[in-house]
Amino acid sequence: MSLLPATLAQPLLVAIPAGLVLGFLVLSAYSFLIKPLSERAIARHTQLAFLACGVAAALLLIDRIGQGAPLTLDLNTLVHTGHGLLVPSFRIDLAAASVLTLFMTILGLVGRYSATYLHREPGYERFFLLLWLFSAGVAMILTSARADFLLIGWELVGLTSVLLIGFFREREQPVLAGMRAWITYRSCDIALILAIVGMHHEAQTVDWSALYASAPSWTPGTQWAFGLLLIIGAMGKSAQAPLSGWLPRAMEGPTPSSALFYGAISVHLGAWLLLMARPIIATQPGLLILVAIIGASTAFSASVISRTRPDIKSALGWATVAQLGVIWIEIAAGFTTLAVIHILTHALLRTVQLLRAPMALHDIRARHAASQGAYLSASAWTKALPASAQQRLYAIATSNFHMDALLQKLIIAPVMGLSRSLDRMDQGFAERVAGADHDQATLANGEQAPNHSQDHSTTRATR
């Protein structure tokens, strides 16, 4: 017997993502077309919205306690694309309700923290608007009953993450870090989209429950293919090796966004996708072993790297990656409830740690004083290694286990090289057909594109 009647619980389920999307659209339209919102107005609206969403999520959580079957709502009759794709379809069970409640609570707390932390910061309004969009994406992912609907939230979370990494626009590094994250996300999204399209083709549906039922009947090759694509799709957001490099860089964003995205919420969504996809992945034991290997290698490498980082946010970033690796191992081993509990506790811990990060020096001094001048020593297992091995490990760790260099060398550089070659070839063709143009060389490398509009008007005037 559920606590809430279905007539109340189902609207609540839709109201959380829909309300957040609507709120974002209304506030953005007001700001763009009428006048920018004041700090107080946007902060209050945000806090109020997150409070309401938190209460709604808590009600859903209470409603789901003791309920075996998830609460579902299919809006196929209300909104449909006519071809069985992108049907808004919602589903929530105890695990999803727990995670949603916690994430909404963290969003509300960090929203309150940010109102003070970012006071008078240029981009204050932008930060909060992106927070709305991000929270809508998170709510969609957690309440989605279908893989394609999950993709909508997935993309929104990815985009807002990237825009918040590059929040401090006047500096070079945040912009580059944002691009790095975007490239990783987008590359992994390609795999996720392929998996969704392929599964829809194979099973005629992308409803998770129907996919779980259908997956065992697929051929081993299909199971391997879709399983691999789903794993790759989850790897990007979870920053699993060898795609971990973007996460510590992402700490270039403001501290509240680091706490939300790379401590509490965003990074755990990869693990959430893996949890959702686990019944499909589990059709091939080899895939579960692969997940465990990825998780173990991530946990090991990130743990070692974390110990070599001199700045607190970067160290916390790598420590987060290490814990995510452990969560992946738990999922692979079938401890899904443990993985959900790990997600919840880890999210809370990292939020606190990252929000305290600006005061790290103060904290260390306090600990230093409390320990009467004794510095904390290296861990026992590090000491157990011979000195030469320690040095070698340190060298490898400082270069992030060469993960970034390998990705740059094997993927990014060849693709960009191909792009430039094709572009040069294209311009060569155009020159051969239309004759050489004095602008051509400059246009080719983009060093200085002439103002064609002005040239054009001058030509007109002359004529």
Add this chain to the structure above:
Amino acid sequence: MTTLSVPWLALLILIPALYGAFISRQEDIERAKLHATIASAITILGSLALVVFIITSTPQTWLDPLTWPGGHPLLGIDGFAAALLPALGLMALAWIISTPKRLATPTDIGTMLLMLATTMGQLLSMSLDTFALFSVLWALIASKSDTEPFNRRLRHRLLIPTSISLLIAAIIVEVSTVQDPLAPTLTQGWITSGSTLEWLVFGLIALNVIVRLGFIPTQWWLPSLMSRGPLGQIAMPAAAMPAAWLLYRALCPELFIRHELDTIAVWLAASSALVAAIMALSQHNLRRLLGMLTLVQSGLVSVGLVSGISQGSVGGLMLWLASALALTGLGVTIQALESRLGSCSTLVIRGAGANLPQHSLAFLLFGLMAIGMPGTLDFIGDELIFEGAIHAGIGPTIASVLAVGLSGIAMLKAWSEAFIGPVSEAAKARVCDLRRQERLVLSLLIVAIIGFGVLPHGLLAIEARFVAPHDPSAQQHTAAPAQQLISTAAPRH
């Protein structure tokens, strides 16, 4: 199929054409823009009235009462074309209103209207000769109005001959027994005997489609053309993709019967989109980037159209409509940016968002819409196209998804290079942000794209008039007979 009592379609084309000719003779740019705005607004309203009429009427195809001397139809409309016409009007309106007065002449504004008229003419053609005529007119007007010597040479040596080749195909159809590929009376594929003349006509039409949609190996002309010259006059017809209409109406019925040719077509379209997306990654010139993104979209639209299942066709239509609007918004923003900072190279205008935040937001929004971010019609279109592509094979699907993914990377890379980061000297110039009229047209475009994206019922209702009488889920995984596929994709026959 019924004939209209009044030549509404001819009037719909004549209004912008006459206004265009009239405006080109004026000297006052302000008056020219005002008249052009009125003309495009009338076109939008007329198109919307037609959409309502098509939705509420029983026949799926309506013919204009005006005919060629031989009696064969000149113009006609169905749900598919009806869905595109208001978007075309909106695109022209956006370019006309947003073109800075100091950078344009009345001739430029008039040309825009003539482009609108000839593009609409191509979409409403019910015979190959009508299409070819409008196509040649389009190529000649574009060439005459383009003042850049490089562009004129490119048009004279490539685009005009290509359009003339279509005219030759139309003449062959007129003087021989080859059936008109665009005739609304056809009940099946138009290559009946497999004669050399029929295949020659097929080849000429295919050549036209390949060149004008920028399929490999001819993808180089559009970015080169867009790099210089008046942006609106090049970007608007490119984003409208009238050649995709030719592909869908004239080639698809034959491609669906001949599966080996269809496979080649899907591969060609998907690889063209992928190549353009790869090239877009290294672009620093926003005009060239716009050209590349246009190529990606035309490749993806074509994948959907030639995929052979209704999901693909509907996705193609959706993406066609949405990308035309999104690319227009992106083009308008690039033009506004260039007119203020004097360059559209990301290496020159670095950090432009510091002084031009609305430009930055508009570029980001339209860029995201053009690459199919969730909540937009592009996103739904992309998903349906992938469904169509997977029906054709795993290779084209991977190429299509890669094209979408890479174009997303290219777009955000260009945005971050141009608008954020340390502010360059050029971007420090004190210039105004988006003007009120620019904000207005961009808002209209956003509302149209998001409106259709969140609630695509309206578009599906229009499209249903054309592609409806079948059950897509029943056909999706079955090797449908060729005739059934034709009736799915082109029930006008």
